[in-house]
Amino acid sequence: MDEETTHFYRHADGSYSTVTFSGTEGHATPPEGAVETTEAEYNEGVAAIEAANAAKVAEEEAAAQERARLDYEALIAAGIPPETAARMSGYNPPHPTVGD
Known part of the structure; x- marks a missing residue:
């Protein structure tokens, strides 16, 4: 089974998103205007928004x-x-x- 890799992003508008890839399905190119963050930064940011x-x-x-x-x-x-x-x-x- 292919291993999944999740990438965490913070967008210019302050929102957050994730992209999960399975195996060689794709590559981690951040969405336009987004910055890749750590999972901890992502969780902290989402918690602050909530x-x-x-x-x-x-x-x-x-x-x-x-x-x-x-x-x-x-x-x-x-x-x-x-x-x-x-x-x-x-x-x-x-x-x-x-x-x-």
């Missing part, structure tokens, strides 16, 4: 939750019952006997 993406998702979810809370409070201030305001706004207020 962490940044997760932080962005968390930030967007927190902002959406804050908008829903503000909508909920506006509906309550307008005299809408809390249960209806929660359904309309998509906000799930904490239960009054749980936590602070």
Whole structure:
């Protein structure tokens, strides 16, 4: 069986990719604008991108939750019952006997 060889690349835009060759199937020419890196650098770079993406998702979810809370409070201030305001706004207020 042919041995596989994997090459790791960092692209000019900051993304990463790999190319795996089996036996004499091809040769390791980096994609245009890419620089070959080590597997450790590749793993570190991909982990950093994934962490940044997760932080962005968390930030967007927190902002959406804050908008829903503000909508909920506006509906309550307008005299809408809390249960209806929660359904309309998509906000799930904490239960009054749980936590602070």
